[in-house]
Amino acid sequence: MKNNEVTILGAGLIGSLLAIYLKRQGLDISVYDKRPDTRKTKYFEGGRSINMALSYRGWKSLEKVGLKDQVLPLAIPMYGRKIHDEHGGTTFIPYGKADQAIYSISRGKFNQLLVEEAERLGANMHFEHLCQQVDFRSGQITFESPEGEKKLEPQVIFGADGAYSALRMSMIRQIRFNYKQEYISHGYKELTIPATADGEFAMDPNALHIWPRGKFMLIALPNPDKSFTCTLFLPFEGTKVCFDKIQDERDLESIFRNYFDDAYHLMPDLKQEFFRNPTSALINIECYPWVQGNSLLIGDASHAMVPFYGQGMNCGFEDCFILNELIEKYGDSAWNLVFEKFQKKRKPDTDAICQLAMENFIEMRDSVADPKFLLRKKIEAKLYDLYPKEWIPLYTMVTFSDMSYSEAYAQGKLQEAIMDKVMADPLITENWNKLDYEDIINQMETAKAV
Ligand SMILES: NC(=O)C1=CN([C@@H]2O[C@H](COP(=O)(O)OP(=O)(O)OC[C@H]3O[C@@H](n4cnc5c(N)ncnc54)[C@H](OP(=O)(O)O)[C@@H]3O)[C@@H](O)[C@H]2O)C=CC1
Numbered sequence: 113m114k115n116n117e118v119t120i121l122g123a124g125l126i127g128s129l130l131a132i133y134l135k136r137q138g139l140d141i142s143v144y145d146k147r148p149d150t151r152k153t154k155y156f157e158g159g160r161s162i163n164m165a166l167s168y169r170g171w172k173s174l175e176k177v178g179l180k181d182q183v184l185p186l187a188i189p190m191y192g193r194k195i196h197d198e199h200g201g202t203t204f205i206p207y208g209k210a211d212q213a214i215y216s217i218s219r220g221k222f223n224q225l226l227v228e229e230a231e232r233l234g235a236n237m238h239f240e241h242l243c244q245q246v247d248f249r250s251g252q253i254t255f256e257s258p259e260g261e262k263k264l265e266p267q268v269i270f271g272a273d274g275a276y277s278a279l280r281m282s283m284i285r286q287i288r289f290n291y292k293q294e295y296i297s298h299g300y301k302e303l304t305i306p307a308t309a310d311g312e313f314a315m316d317p318n319a320l321h322i323w324p325r326g327k328f329m330l331i332a333l334p335n336p337d338k339s340f341t342c343t344l345f346l347p348f349e350g351t352k353v354c355f356d357k358i359q360d361e362r363d364l365e366s367i368f369r370n371y372f373d374d375a376y377h378l379m380p381d382l383k384q385e386f387f388r389n390p391t392s393a394l395i396n397i398e399c400y401p402w403v404q405g406n407s408l409l410i411g412d413a414s415h416a417m418v419p420f421y422g423q424g425m426n427c428g429f430e431d432c433f434i435l436n437e438l439i440e441k442y443g444d445s446a447w448n449l450v451f452e453k454f455q456k457k458r459k460p461d462t463d464a465i466c467q468l469a470m471e472n473f474i475e476m477r478d479s480v481a482d483p484k485f486l487l488r489k490k491i492e493a494k495l496y497d498l499y500p501k502e503w504i505p506l507y508t509m510v511t512f513s514d515m516s517y518s519e520a521y522a523q524g525k526l527q528e529a530i531m532d533k534v535m536a537d538p539l540i541t542e543n544w545n546k547l548d549y550e551d552i553i554n555q556m557e558t559a560k561a562v
Pocket residue numbers: 121122123124125126127144145146147160161162163164219241242243244272273274275276277278410411412413417423424425426428
């Protein structure tokens with residue numbers, strides 16, 4: 113049956129925030145998710161969750177709908193990376209200026225908060241509804257639900273149903289839909305560092321901990337219950353240290369004692385968790401167009417990225433913010449125009465952040481262990497101090513600003529080329545304080561003008 117409803121597929125972080133934005137526009141919203149309602153049933157996430165890092169774009173999108181203060185208690189500020197070397201030593205590398213942080217947050221409670229707010233504003237939430245397909249000719253969606261098969265014909269459909277989107281699958285069957293997916297060679301495993309016996313954090317809670325080991329790494333992000341969610345990233349196969357080579361507890365112990373000894377002593381449940389939790393894959397998805405008839409893909413459904421920049425959620429939230437601005441500008445009866453403007457504006461930006469996320473893996477697992485990387489960061493921080501308009505470090509543009517991702521990417525590449533030249537000086541370690549900073553800025557201005 114045709115109706116005036118707007119239907120959102122997926123009640124994940126993006127689907128729920130989108131429902132909040134659209135309810136505030138006064139629209140009639142129904143959200144359908146294949147999962148059970150996690151507020152009513154104990155739902156096991158499957159031991160495959162990675163903590164997210166909320167940053168400027170995410171906070172800005174939450175603030176716009178009045179949610180920042182409610183979310184803050186769920187989040188822990190991390191002011192920089194704490195690098196753990198193989199001998200148990202640590203180095204701190206700040207993310208930005210002293211008061212700039214990214215915020216560790218886990219998906220469960222945060223998602224519930226967004227679902228509750230959407231419902232409070234009047235969105236109709238339907239759980240255990242698996243979207244099977246969308247027929248673009250009739251505009252009909254088919255769901256499988258506990259009451260059996262259901263068919264709906266909403267006015268507008270948003271696919272916020274994640275990396276394995278059913279809406280996108282239906283679009284793929286249409287003509288001229290470009291689609292690219294890539295599984296990277298590494299997978300991940302969720303592990304835990306629990307609170308200590310006296311109920312404290314086992315490590316500094318205000319940092320993102322990294323054990324960079326070249327081709328692989330372990331990371332840990334803090335939780336409000338004083339535990340850390342750790343994620344081990346290893347190649348699936350083919351290297352000395354890979355998931356394939358960890359067949360039993362002895363293999364596991366030997367790898368942890370060799371490479372992550374300080375963490376090993378903080379992980380009493382390592383063996384159970386390692387063999388119980390699944391090894392999950394990491395995928396990058398780019399596709400276009402995002403619009404088909406009355407339907408639009410948004411969030412991971414249109415641009416699933418690897419997690420290494422901590423931008424997947426922030427980018428999806430920014431999608432909602434930008435879409436909302438377009439609705440405010442063109443009205444909620446001009447969906448075709450809004451969707452067209454949205455995909456044209458957003459696609460270069462999501463391509464840029466997908467690429468940056470891939471590149472940040474190499475930085476996290478390898479570069480951060482190199483003393484020259486630290487020096488490079490120091491020089492860039494000084495340039496930023498001296499010339500705050502002319503030189504903004506890439507990490508700052510992506511994480512602490514809302515400059516478009518594509519602009520940040522382009523500017524970042526110019527800066528990278530100039531810094532490569534600066535760092536090539538064999539005497540750089542002794543010279544760095546006496547560098548001709550003005551000349552570096554002039555090089556940047558020339559590069560921008562070309
Ligand atoms: N920390 C983590 O472990 C995770 C983090 N994220 C973060 O969230 C960000 C945004 O994710 P978002 O775009 O909201 O996607 P999500 O994957 O978080 O949410 C999509 C929602 O739609 C559900 N769904 C999937 N297929 C269907 C279907 N056919 N019918 C109905 N519902 C369906 C999913 O259930 P189901 O999940 O059961 O498939 C999920 O609840 C990501 O970029 C990432 O940063 C996302 C996933 C995991």
